[in-house]
Amino acid sequence: MFKFSDDTNYAMPAHFGGWPGRPQPATYHDVTSITVSYETDPGMLTAFIPEPFEKTESVLTIQYSMCRRVDWMGGGGYNLITVGVPVAYVRRERIEGLYVLVIWENRTAPILTGREQTGMPKIFADIEDPHQLGDRLLANASYDGWTFLRMDFRQVKQMSPAELLRLNQQAGTVNAFGWRYIPNIGRPGAALSLATLFPQDLVAGAAWLGEGRIHWEALSPEQYHTYYPITQALSQLPIKSYRDGLMTQGRVVLRNDLARQLD
Amino acid sequence: MFKFSDDTNYAMPAHFGGWPGRPQPATYHDVTSITVSYETDPGMLTAFIPEPFEKTESVLTIQYSMCRRVDWMGGGGYNLITVGVPVAYVRRERIEGLYVLVIWENRTAPILTGREQTGMPKIFADIEDPHQLGDRLLANASYDGWTFLRMDFRQVKQMSPAELLRLNQQAGTVNAFGWRYIPNIGRPGAALSLATLFPQDLVAGAAWLGEGRIHWEALSPEQYHTYYPITQALSQLPIKSYRDGLMTQGRVVLRNDLARQLD
């Protein structure tokens, strides 16, 4: 018979075996990211943030990342789009970071580990590699052929070595906050429901300041079953003013070793 | 602020809202399935089965299903391959059914609901629609371009209306057993670890007896990170003798209303 061991890490299906030891940092050797942020309505944004998080700015941040040379994926990769809000966690300790509203990814394996191991709200979308023509980049996200997000970016100025150093020192670690929710079976309510922390380190080798623009398309139930409310909610948030955009190329380390449940 | 309600069903991301009421049956109006089974080594098979399940036959069942007109997916669909073993659950009650070793699916959304809501061990693979040339059908599963499963089937005899009626009466409900395992964050061991039951009803509108053949290819870590041990384990199980194969077309109802945790 198959027996579970308490010293072992498993993921479903567990009965083919797990792996020993504590979770290790996961290195992504080749990551290109484009970040576009804008101010939006404070009240509408707060409605998505659970206690004990407190919004620190009324800003929505959309980050596109193309990840390659991912060690735990045998050197393969995937594309993702993270949508978050700057917050502080304020119960018993204060931690500044980004409350993640949703992450779209175009591969299932990191969606599963992110949801089940660290409570990151990852769901699937088709996400092309970004297209680059001169200093213009264009990215999108779609589901079953229905576009719901367009991101335009223009590189304005490449960072100098000194600026890059400062970027890596100031913005090198991001505290991503999630909420791991596992439902009861066959009835409403939660079997697990807790805030989580999942830090990530970035070492950029090149970076560009730039201007970005976002366009959301609200999809309907017949276009994006289950998840259409997300596109509707995000498309209703007004875009009041854009912040400076940023594009980086470099290495990212997911700190599974520092991930933890908050309470 | 966002507040969770105990009367509501959520899935991550929860903060865009959930849905009320008890889980409902999910109808798949158009499902084509091909089932191939073979006897294999009893001891090797038992090594994958956790207590309190007891193997009732030393048989591995591989079922390919092409699902379309799935109501909860807005009428869309997906393909899947279920690998299971006939067992009985024997603690406090006796329930006959199929212990599911692994389910490969080519869409992420049903993978997420299956894993998180009912403990079905679903992972991603590329699964083409089956090819049919005369009475021969061919299906496969692959990951990132690496084939790991080939299924051949030949229709030998279409069932008569009387045989079809008997099939629907005898094999109409399948008790699928899973094991919902959600890990601790940042350390080994389980936050949740429990056996689950997820019944499914089939009403076949047409069926064929036939002969099926299976070929497993063992993938290596660089081909199928994380999940290669599954292909290695299944390819090592000897194929002693094939049972009769079966192909059906019809309607399937997933009984989310009857899904429950076993203990």
Added chain:
Amino acid sequence: MFKFSDDTNYAMPAHFGGWPGRPQPATYHDVTSITVSYETDPGMLTAFIPEPFEKTESVLTIQYSMCRRVDWMGGGGYNLITVGVPVAYVRRERIEGLYVLVIWENRTAPILTGREQTGMPKIFADIEDPHQLGDRLLANASYDGWTFLRMDFRQVKQMSPAELLRLNQQAGTVNAFGWRYIPNIGRPGAALSLATLFPQDLVAGAAWLGEGRIHWEALSPEQYHTYYPITQALSQLPIKSYRDGLMTQGRVVLRNDLARQLD
């Protein structure tokens, strides 16, 4: 050395060998089609029609087809969307048929044979299987995640056996007209430029009258390089009034044996 034979049919790459004999009919055993047509501006439509074709109606026909059990593809299949105009070929003989403006397909192999062997103007798009929820069907076409076509259809009334018989008798053969154009190398102008005829037979096993709606989205050069003018041209044609829609399920035979160059 490799030598070409005049009695052999080749396709690039030719040097791995060709196949003997005259072209044969190609049977598609399982085809689901949805056809939506509308009246549009006569002058704008005529601008796309070359001599010696004459428009017989100011109608644009959009037909979605999901093809499976295609013999020449080893029993596999593909999805396509054909956009055409009712015309007559009027040089030396009169042949009624459909002048094909564009065909989008989601597989490359039939695109190549269609273009090179019969002058069908096929290009690539992502085309999902249609979604069906009750009597509503929804289909789309997109490129690199950018939606450019939406087709809605509602089944109003299934045809009786007598109506089906009449349909098969009246609409069973479609004369598709194309224009095979192969350019000079390294300079403007044509190496080959000729009208073509490619008949197709349909035997419907079931059919529904219904109501269809079409929405075109005009894509820009950065979204759909090379082919964006097609989406712009079609989206500019006014939709004056819809004709009755039609959905069929059945068998289609491409009459490669009757395909010929017109002149």
Added chain:
Amino acid sequence: MFKFSDDTNYAMPAHFGGWPGRPQPATYHDVTSITVSYETDPGMLTAFIPEPFEKTESVLTIQYSMCRRVDWMGGGGYNLITVGVPVAYVRRERIEGLYVLVIWENRTAPILTGREQTGMPKIFADIEDPHQLGDRLLANASYDGWTFLRMDFRQVKQMSPAELLRLNQQAGTVNAFGWRYIPNIGRPGAALSLATLFPQDLVAGAAWLGEGRIHWEALSPEQYHTYYPITQALSQLPIKSYRDGLMTQGRVVLRNDLARQLD
């Protein structure tokens, strides 16, 4: 009515309009290539080469290329695998180059232009981005989930600036030879059949010497309709000894302006 102009370049569908002027060079700003070559049986290789080409070495060259920032594709890209043989064209002039046996690409648009405009024998395959783990790279090609090519590469030594300069000077231009073959309609034989030249320039910004290994899998008709003979022919060529492998990153310019028909 639509009228063709002799001063215009068209591709099917032509009636939406063409573009003026002579063909222009096409720049691919970001190309990663891995080249593996091996000596094979001279006689078996010659059987694929038509006159007036003469094999200059009994070598098969397999080159994987990941192309991004392709100007004519709006800054998008695609992956391809080119299989060729070193030859000289020897009628009326002598041109050294590579006779292309087959090119697999994972996008349809460049397949169409390559075949129709320059006679490059391009067909479709699924081709993942290469996976890189440390100094090891792994790539493959498959069709409908059936793997037919595996390429392993190990970086042994990065080239010095002096070596890179020499590489760009010596290997910077490749004369690719094709054979444009367009069949008659409805009967055997050719409407067009002529040798073609399509030069390409490479400017590498980084390069690695390395060791590569190739594994071909012969597919059957039910796995790879139409094109399975190519996988069978290539898998039968013996691998006598490998040449040094090469990996480059840089810019490629397709010289459409120098492409021409040979005769």
